[in-house]
Amino acid sequence: MATRSDVNLLLEGSPSIIEGSLAALKPYLRAPVCDFRPADGGCVPQPREGTLILFEVSKLDAVQQAALMQWFDDCDGQVPVRIVSTSSEPLFSFVGPDAFPAQLYYRLNVVLIQPSGADEHAR
Secondary structure, rough: OOOOOHOOOEEEEHHHHHHHHHHHHHOOOOEEEEEEEEOOOOOOOOOOOOEEEEEOOOOOHHHHHHHHHHHHHHOOOOHHHHHHEEEOOOOHHHOOOOEHHHHHOOOOOOOOOOOOOOHHHHH
């Protein structure tokens, strides 16, 4: 059974807003915190505890997406860590048969957070 501390989060917004949101979330992230940036290449880490932050998840290549899906499947959908994914663009716009798998989107997007900047609050 998932509790609040077990849910995966998806942060969408500009890089500066995402960084500010991650800083605000820091006290609530389970240690150890591991991060992964698809642009750096390599394999997506599969930690056994803590928090995994996936920066710019929309940029995961097909191999990285498949590895994440396999990890979810191996764990019967309940990976042992909280996953915080970020995207500077709405991730749903990437969902499609030849792009970002819908099943992966829904596994990562348990709680969608779209923080707004100070300029949007002024309106």
